[in-house]
Amino acid sequence: MDGRRILTIFGTRPEAIKLFPLIHLLDRDDRFESCVCVSAQHRGMLDQVLDIAGIEPHHDLDLMTDGQSLDELTARALTGIGRVLDREKPDWVVVQGDTTTVLAGALAAYYRKIAVCHVEAGLRSGDIYQPWPEEVNRRTVGTFAKLHCAPTQTSADALLRENIAPASVHVTGNTVIDALKWVTQQIDDRPELAAGLSDLEQRFAAKRIIGVTSHRRENFGEGMQGIAKAIRRLASRGDVAFIFPVHLNPNVRAVMNAELEGLDNVALIEPLDYPHFAKLLDISHIMLTDSGGVQEEAPALGKPVLVMRETTERPEGVAAGTARLVGTDAETIVRETERLLDDPAAYAAMARAHNPFGDGNSAQRICDLLAHAS
The missing domain is CATH 3.40.50.2000 (Glycogen Phosphorylase B;)
Incomplete structure (x- = not known):
């Protein structure tokens, strides 16, 4: 039986950092067929992470232009990602965080009734203008994502207060700790990477x-x-x-x-x-x-x-x-x-305070959730 087809969508350096540990696992796991689409919302800084993590996107939309407004970027991302979805026909779309790419990717999936997994779900400042526009982006995705991977119990509680179905909310930790552990090991093995x-x-x-x-x-x-x-x-x-x-x-x-x-x-x-x-x-x-x-x-x-x-x-x-x-x-x-x-x-x-954001095993938890989610 073919594995579940997962399309991971991202566009900025922070998204790439937080998603590459999950993409590595999806690529190695026979339960999945993994595909990657980037919007290149951050071109140069995104490419640096793709290079060090060894990820070659299947689709690169290269959306940024000089002086582009948020509504122009959102419209181009929505239609560009939509074309990718129509071609790839994934079972799940994975997005991370709260960027314009996240909003457009999740919304394009929703328009096609494709299930959305939101990594780093449930973060809330309580002010729609701080951070702007990220607070509204993540709140919007939270209303229709099918799988909410909250980094902490605080984030999970925020989702539950918004009447998100409890069975869809899971505390996974934050994949940024997975990424940091990976890259520090790389630097230990190859000091020239950070020389x-x-x-x-x-x-x-x-x-x-x-x-x-x-x-x-x-x-x-x-x-x-x-x-x-x-x-x-x-x-x-x-x-x-x-x-x-x-x-x-x-x-x-x-x-x-x-x-x-x-x-x-x-x-x-x-x-x-x-x-x-x-x-x-x-x-x-x-x-x-x-x-x-x-x-x-x-x-x-x-x-x-x-x-x-x-x-x-x-x-x-x-x-x-x-x-x-x-x-x-x-x-x-x-x-x-x-x-x-x-x-x-x-x-x-x-x-010396305890870091509440994860133990370095968050990507594996998300991978297992994607394998079993209905």
Whole structure:
């Protein structure tokens, strides 16, 4: 008997990172015929992950164009993915998270009455504009997905409060921990994969490194200005250095370059591929971020996370003590960062807190659910 035909759809670097452990398992499992479609919502950064993970998509829509609006992207993704679905006729579509690709992929499947498995289901901030548009994307998919793979019990409870059928909700852990374990093993076996940070490690050897990522749409403008000013003030300390892979979006680059370029202990660098980003997490003392994934990844390596957002759809980290919300006010970011730098007990409390996001076996749980779901 032929295996279940699974079409996995994704388009951004974070989706690729969180889905490649599952794709690896699907490819090796006789219970499935696995097919991959990418929208290339993040072209360059997506390709880096595909390369290191050894994944060759069966379909590459290459949808991005300069200045494309969200509605244009959504329309092109919906029709492009629809054509792929009509050709492949899968039994299940797998999507992950909350991007425009996720919304379009799941919606195209729903229009054809194809079952949808939503990986990392149930995350909720409670504010439809933070993160924007991701909060509405994932809420929408949650209304019609057939299999909800919640990373934590908190996420599962959020789905149950929305009257999702309990039998369709499963706590699987987050596949990002599977991916991080895989890539750190790859780096151990082949150190050259992350050797590109060696010069910065040597340059900042006498300082505590603070890693930074920032790209959220809701922080464009005043929020980015606050983040940049906080980093500039903190950089006046002699005992710290910043490594900041600056997002390609000009709303981020213009602000950070204007405020931070030329500071001796601030390295504004190009976006990192996945092995180098894992290495940055490993060598950092603290992570400052407005990213979702970093809130999950950094605690797995014992690194405190200060979340430069007003809300988070990952409250488990805040509750567990691995992350703290600090917003984008410069005063608050400086105060909370210096608290961790100057108070060893406060730092240890966050660094040693239990990471609630998974044990590295999430992809296998999802694989088994797909094999048995009716």
